[in-house]
Amino acid sequence: MKKNKPKYLEISKEIIAKIESGELQPGDKIPSENELIHIYGISNTTARKSLLEMEAQGWVRRIKGKGTFVLNRSPDMHLTRILGSFHAIRESFNDNLIREGFTPKNIILEKTVLDNGISTNVNGKTYSIIGPVLKIHRLRYANDILMKDETRFVSLTICERINLLEMNEPLLKIYEEKYHLTLEQVYRTLSASVFHPNEPSNYFENDIPLAVFILDGVVFCNEGQIVEIEHSFYRGDKYRFSINTKPQLIERFR
Numbered sequence: 001m002k003k004n005k006p007k008y009l010e011i012s013k014e015i016i017a018k019i020e021s022g023e024l025q026p027g028d029k030i031p032s033e034n035e036l037i038h039i040y041g042i043s044n045t046t047a048r049k050s051l052l053e054m055e056a057q058g059w060v061r062r063i064k065g066k067g068t069f070v071l072n073r074s075p076d077m078h079l080t081r082i083l084g085s086f087h088a089i090r091e092s093f094n095d096n097l098i099r100e101g102f103t104p105k106n107i108i109l110e111k112t113v114l115d116n117g118i119s120t121n122v123n124g125k126t127y128s129i130i131g132p133v134l135k136i137h138r139l140r141y142a143n144d145i146l147m148k149d150e151t152r153f154v155s156l157t158i159c160e161r162i163n164l165l166e167m168n169e170p171l172l173k174i175y176e177e178k179y180h181l182t183l184e185q186v187y188r189t190l191s192a193s194v195f196h197p198n199e200p201s202n203y204f205e206n207d208i209p210l211a212v213f214i215l216d217g218v219v220f221c222n223e224g225q226i227v228e229i230e231h232s233f234y235r236g237d238k239y240r241f242s243i244n245t246k247p248q249l250i251e252r253f254r
Contacts, residue, residue, distance in 0.1 A: 011036065012057075026070050027070060030060060079239050081096075083243050093106075109139060112135050113135075113156065113163055122187045135157060138150045216229075
């Protein structure tokens with residue numbers, strides 16, 4: 001007589017199938033022990049064994065105090081990031097990598113105050129921050145591979161003395177929690193270019209021409225004030241971008 005498969009294996013197989021199909025993406029949080037108990041009507045032990053089974057197979061990673069997250073198992077270590085989601089914009093670069101199973105590293109190349117302000121062009125329109133402005137130039141790594149060359153400019157008129165803070169938290173979190181700003185809108189433009197070896201502005205250390213995504217962004221806070229301008233490069237062989245929008249937003253462009 002054929003034995004029934006243990007319940008914890010059935011549950012883990014069902015969740016793994018969602019990961020394989022793409023319904024659950026790298027970095028997504030899967031149900032907790034309590035949620036599994038509620039969904040499947042199982043015991044604490046069965047719920048715990050389900051999570052441990054998926055972790056043992058290398059599909060997920062448990063982070064103490066935060067939950068269990070889907071690991072990035074792509075052989076070419078591609079990262080997928082969402083455009084158009086304010087929730088995704090708020091998320092920490094480092095936390096995203098940790099949830100996907102990578103080890104993040106950040107190198108600050110420059111942290112200076114510009115008296116003359118800064119301007120950028122996004123979607124064909126020029127936006128400016130009047131000085132003084134804090135310039136933060138950082139290199140962002142995953143498993144010692146440079147993934148993002150990031151430069152952000154922050155209004156010191158709106159965020160006074162932010163240049164004296166340690167940059168251990170996401171900037172948008174600092175704006176909201178320390179400066180009590182209401183973030184209203186984010187405009188972003190994504191374009192493409194090629195970095196050739198030995199270019200003075202190229203930090204990616206590539207031996208052959210490297211395709212890069214260029215992201216230009218503007219963050220608006222209270223009453224339409226510009227609190228931040230971003231100009232960053234993402235390596236094209238390691239990133240994919242997806243677009244997240246709502247039906248009412250699509251209607252505006254018809």
